[in-house]
Amino acid sequence: MNVISTKKLLLQFLERDVEFSIESPYRCTTSDISETMHISRSLTSQYLNELNKEGKLVKVTSRPVYYFSTKRLEELYSATVGEFEFYDMEELHGYLQKGKNSVQDFQKVIGNEGTLSYCTMQMKSAMLYPPDGLPIIFHGRKGSGKAYLAEVMYEYGVNQRILSSHAHFVKDHIASIHEPYEEVLFGTSHADRIVPGLLEKAAGGLLYLGDAGNMNMECQRRLTAYITKGTFTRIYDDKTILNVKTRIVLGVEHDLHEQLYDELLLNIPVVCEIPALSMRPQGERNDMIVSFLIKEAQSLKKEILLSKSLYQVFMGYHFHDSIDDMNTNLRLACANAYAQSGNEEEIHMYLRHLPMEVFGDLELSLRGRDSEELLGVDELKMQDGKRQILQLYEQILEAHQMYLERTFDEPEWVNSGLNAMRCYYDFIVFEQRDDDLGRKTIAAKLEELISEVEKQFQITLPLNCSFILARMVYAIYRMQSEVQLWEHQHKDAIHSCQETLDKQLPDVSAMAASIIRKINGAMDVKLGTMNTIFLIFNIHFYNRDVINRDTCGVIISHGYSTATSIADAVNQMLEMQVFKAIDMPLDTDVKQIQKKLVRFVELHPNYRNLIIMVDMGSLEEIASGLQADMNIGVINNISTGLALDIGNRIQRHQELEDILQNACRGFECHYQILSKSGKEKAIVFTNDVGMKVSSKLVELFKSSLPKIINLKFIEYDYDRLQKMGIQDVLFDKYEVILLIKPHMLKLDGIQSLSLEELISFKSIAQVNQILSQYLNDAEIESFNKQLLKNFSLQSIMENLTILNPGKLLDQVSEAITQLQLLMDRKFQSKTIIGIYMHTCFLIERLVTKTAILSDDMDAFEKAHPDFIRNVHISFEKMLKNYSVEIPISEISYLYDYIQNEEWEEK
Incomplete structure (x- = not known):
């Protein structure tokens, strides 16, 4: 049984087979699980701790230590579990009791800590403002969720006891500007009867008016008078003055100044900008899909799975830039799939279940490529970035504990801390990033601070250090209580770790402490000791041997x-x-x-x-x-x-x-004379994937130039160059001043760069020197900025693969990390980009059935059985996801690539 399936079986055992009870946690210890599943105790302990770090198991650090399924705890206690380690059973039980049905009002809103964080603060402020709150405008596109947020705002008011539990939430939409809406809003009074308006119906509660831009001018004037005075009269009755305390929320789609009366706008101080679907980051869109599927599954009492192709559609299709439209199409697809599910326990959703309007709008290539692989809700849940921060901290403390127990010596424990730091960097580099303005602002400020610190201490910090620290500062703004709780729970271990570093790296520790003080002062935030420890590892790694060098x-x-x-x-x-x-x-x-x-x-x-x-x-x-x-x-x-x-x-x-x-x-000078008169100068692109990729690389490179220059750009066949070398007719016809090529292609006498070097930007000076004949300094600077954007790893994957680049890079990251562990080596930083890129293209070749094939693989199989086995283990999950098998010829190609990279590093 392989590594992945054993770990999965262990999780299934705790989710399904254990007779669960916190009061009597039978069979939930490492020994019990090891004995029941016939796995060694050390391996069982390793898997349990990994699952705990992934948030799939809750750990109780009593004696003995217990492990419980997170999913099962949430089901049994109707609670959301956000903490995964507890001191004893009493603490866990209290946490679950407190968390029963605790997800309410703004906690339910997707993006309340992301794109809607500022909106959430505005809504709370409007509701809490004494004595009767403030009116508020929700400004956003149709279908952006304005009515839902108004309902959540009402729920918040009730939960905070600002509104009575008997108060009403009333919502209405103004269909047309021609509608005499003042009668609807303020009510009417006739000789024989009184018809209450919406303000009276929502008395003491909250009234939401959608499409408020359709409100006629007379109605807007009356509403302005009500907001300023707190009283109004019914239509056809100027005598009866009503003093009704109703909170007002207006939903407006288009330009506020064009649709609303100036005086009305002046009297509504809070305007909340609600982002449309296209403005929501991928992580929030993913959470919307997951939330919908969970609710539908509970309603239908069936588990829902959807194909990868369908998931990609819902993650990328425009849906008229409307969240409501996306949910509507999700529901229709689910209904179509449900109708075909019969008595099956699961509902399987595919592209064919989409409404025809959406299905017909898809590219033909996608319509014919509905993946048979199905994804469940658990697989759609994205890793939480804040959990990654705490996991980084935990890895550092675990390494230090092993040092104290003499399992690690001093260099090993420091290197373990550095490896944890690199893993977190990898997570940051390859995760789906949003464009959060708050995080960008913090990063810009930290860049200034770090630049000042580098000058003061004459040290070097990596370019992405400000980005990493910005994420940590931003996370602390958003989850300060969680970080403080974690640090309180681990305060002794943190203090011990800090003392060790102070002794082993005193100069570096002093610098890190000074930097943290500067950040705390400038950013008005308190970064804890773990941030200081993280910074110590950064300074040490990037400045080894600098401080004492003479x-x-x-x-x-x-x-x-x-x-x-x-x-x-x-x-x-x-x-x-x-x-x-x-x-x-x-x-x-x-x-x-x-x-x-x-x-x-x-x-x-x-x-x-x-x-x-x-x-x-x-x-x-x-x-x-x-x-x-x-x-x-x-x-x-x-x-x-x-x-x-x-x-x-x-x-x-x-x-x-x-x-x-x-x-x-x-370094004496040497010279040679090369006659190349009459040849047209050219930059040539070639690669081992195909001419289409080379052609796309040429387009990306040319689009980075600020102007058209007198230089030829050529895509060229890789196999031909590999066979003919510098004898190829290409070099007779053109003066090749630069060749962009795969790393393994060696052509003596030709100035060249690998695509990996171009992506890493390490050899940009070489490119700039060539282009300096055609561009001035300002134009080269412009070229560098655009090239950095066009040739980022994410951009290259988006332009060169038909597969989902973000998902593909995540899975490649996991596979390559596993391969490094099994090979007991760390791929060099200079080559890791090339390995990622090659592996992505490898998967594409397998999916498109253009893999490298060879009949004579017997010698390779006999010589490298361990490598073949390691690749199969590392790639198993990814290959299963893409429904492909990796031939020995492709494994041989990967082996040659890695060995070549290793040789280059020596």
Whole structure:
């Protein structure tokens, strides 16, 4: 039985087979489960803890430790379980009792902590404002959920005892501006009878008026008078003054100033912008689908599953930009599927169950590709980002505990913390991201702070560190009580971990503490000790050997960003911040550069030696006037190769004079003359997937250029190049100034980049140097920005695969992580992008039945049985999801790719 199925069987055992009772938790300990399922105790413990971290099991850390199914607890107690670890049974029981049916009012609203977080705050403020609340406008497209939010607002008022439980919620829609609506709203008084209006019917409660833009002008004037005075009279009765306390919510679709009377707008201080379906992030749309399926399943008393293709339609189709329209189509598809389900216990929904209007609007390729794989509600639930943060913290504390128990030595425990940090980075990189404005604002502010800190302490933090910290700050804004509760529960372990790091990495700990204080002061938030620990690992990882290094390098070069490009390239290759850069635009005075150099020396008094690398002899005297208590060496004719050589020698702590002598001796000039007159210059794209992919890459690259340039862009056959090499007719016809190719294709004498290098942006200086003949500095900067967008991994996958890129990348991430574990190695950061990309294309080839086939695989199977087995285990879940099998030839291809990548790293 394989790893995945055993873990799944264990979960099913706890969900279905255990006679459940908190009061008598029989068969819920590690020993009981191990004995019943005939699994080793250590393996059982591993699976139970993994399922607990995934939120599928609740853990009670008493003696003995108990594990319960989260799903079963929620069903039995009618509660939503958001915590997954408890001190004892009493604490768990109290939590469940308190949580019974506790999901109410705004907690039920999808996006209340996301795109609707500000709206939620506005609605609560309007309801709570003394003495009788404030009127509010819901401004949003038809079908965005305005009426539903008004009902939730009413429920909130009742739950908070602002409104009486006997008060009414009344809603109505104004169909036409020609309707005499003042009679409907204010009621009428006749000689023989009185007809109450909506304001009276909703007295003491809440009145929602949809399509309020259709309200005629007379009605708007009367409503303005009611809002300002708190009284009104019925139509045809000017004598009876009614003092009715009714809260008003208006729903408006179009321009407020065009549809509502100016004085009415002035007297409604709260305007709540309700986002349309297209403005809701993918995670919230997913939650809407899940919520609908859960409600329908309860109503129909059947489990509902839908095909992957149908799920993709509901995640991407426009539905007239209306949430109501999406729900309507979901219900119709479900009804069609239900009609065909007969007596089956499950309802299976496919594309064919869509209403014809939607089905007919789909692309032909999608209509004929209804996946047979079905997804249940559990599979649709996305991982919670805040849970990932707490999981990161838990992994760090677990590694530290193993260090205290002497299971890990000092390097192992620090590396475990670094691995946990990298895993969280991977989750951030490959998850579906929304465009939350609050998070963006925080990230922008943190970028400024981190830049200041880097200058102050002369350290380096990764570019995405501000993004990661922004997520943490944002999460703390949204879930401060949960973080505080978790930190309180683990305060002793956190304090112990902090003490260990203070002793082992004192300088780094002091820097991290200072950074956290700056963030807390600037952002008005309290980041806890775990954030400090996280930052310590970041600083340590990206600045290893920097603090105690005695030699530093500075590159000074003419040009807009020449020095920066060389320094960045070398630092990344060395995986260490060895060089700083000072760019010198052609119109810059040498004295200005000298001032920058003096400032650099003042900020680095700890260095014993300084090596200054310049590009021209005229700059050799630039350091002559420096007043510094350090040895200074100057070397000219800077190049990337020379900088890399010197950087390597600095890393090995060679003496200053030895570094300079050996570097100069090893870098003599060589030349050759190549006659290429008459040939048209070209950039060529080739890949091992197919010409269509190469063609798309050409389009993406050309669309990144700010203008048309006199340069040929060619897509070319990979197999032909692999067979003919530099003898191919391509090189006779064109002067190939750059070849974008797969990593494994080797062509001596041709300037080339791999697609992986282009995506990682590590060799952008090489591309910029080529394009500098055609573009000025401002145009190159524009090109870089657009290329960064077009050639991100997510963008490449969206443009080059027919599969859902987000889902595909998630599954590839899981498979590759499992493969690394089974191979007991970590793929290098330089190659991980290439491995992800190759694996995505591999799955596409299998789905489209264009996999690489070979008859002679016997030798490979005999030589690498372990690798083949590891691939089958790692890819099992993903292959099942896509209903494909991986042939040995594709496994052989993946093996060659990984081995080639490994060789490149050495």
